[in-house]
Amino acid sequence: MTRKRRVTPARRRTQAERSEETRKKLCQAALDAMNEVGYGRFSTEDVASRANVSRGALTHQFPSRNALIIAAFEYLISSWEEDWVAANENDIRRMAVTDITDLLWEKLFQAGNYIASLEIMLASRNDDELGNGIREIMVRWASHRDRLLAKLLGSPLSDPKTSRFIQLNLCVMRGIALHNSFSSDSTKDTQKQLLEEWKRMLSVASNLNS
Known part of the structure; x- marks a missing residue:
């Protein structure tokens, strides 16, 4: 006689786990909405619809519009830290400025x-x-x-030149990203060309200072 296999029932999620999942869905939906319609047209109603969550559930998690926006921003920054900063801190090694620029862009x-x-x-x-x-x-x-960028550059953050380079590099890439979001010629080719030209300028400057 064949013995029946016992099926272990799936573990029921706790209230805290369900709440955390709802918060993540709402935060991602808020970022999607902010990216697509902008701050001026951003609404909690739209976010609830995108997340497939009731208005009551949204209000329970985030009692105000600002509370939702701040939480969404925190969620985004945490994802950057987990995906990029934490990963690289485990393997700090000096990189060329052009490689650092590629890393930041990606x-x-x-x-x-x-x-x-x-x-x-x-x-x-x-x-x-x-x-x-x-x-x-x-x-x-x-x-x-x-701090991580300074380590990747192999220079102390206390050095004014290092700090200025980090900020300048971030400002240029911020501008390219913004240009791509509204310009009529904002194709991937244009974006790539701008980034490659900036990297070429960085490479020339690095050789002059070496």
């Missing part, structure tokens, strides 16, 4: 959520509540990011 600026982060940062200038929450997250992220 992990941060090329990602679809980057424009959403710009929308949020610009909006936070004129909203004290939103601004305080976003600045606190940005200070942590910028410090972590810049």
Whole structure:
């Protein structure tokens, strides 16, 4: 007689796990909405619809629009830290400036959520509540990011030239990403050409300073 196999029932998720999953869905939906429609047309109703979550469930997690936006920004920064910063901290080695630029572009600026982060940062200038929450997250992220970039460059962050280079490189790539979001010639080829030209300039400057 064949013995019946016992099937182990699937473990039921806890309330905390279900709540965390809902928060993540709402945060990602908020970033998608911010990227597609911008801050001016951003609404909690749209976010709830995108996340397939009821308005009541959204309000339970985030009692205000600003609370949702700050949480979405925190969620994005945490994903950058996990995907890029933490991974590289396990294998710190000096890299050429052009390789660092490629790394930054691939992990941060090329990602679809980057424009959403710009929308949020610009909006936070004129909203004290939103601004305080976003600045606190940005200070942590910028410090972590810049320390890693200095290590990859093989230069101390305390060196003014290192700090200026990091900020200049970030500003240029930020501009390319923004240009790509609204320009009529914003094709992948144009984006690639701009990035390659910037890397060429960096390479020339590095050779002059070596």
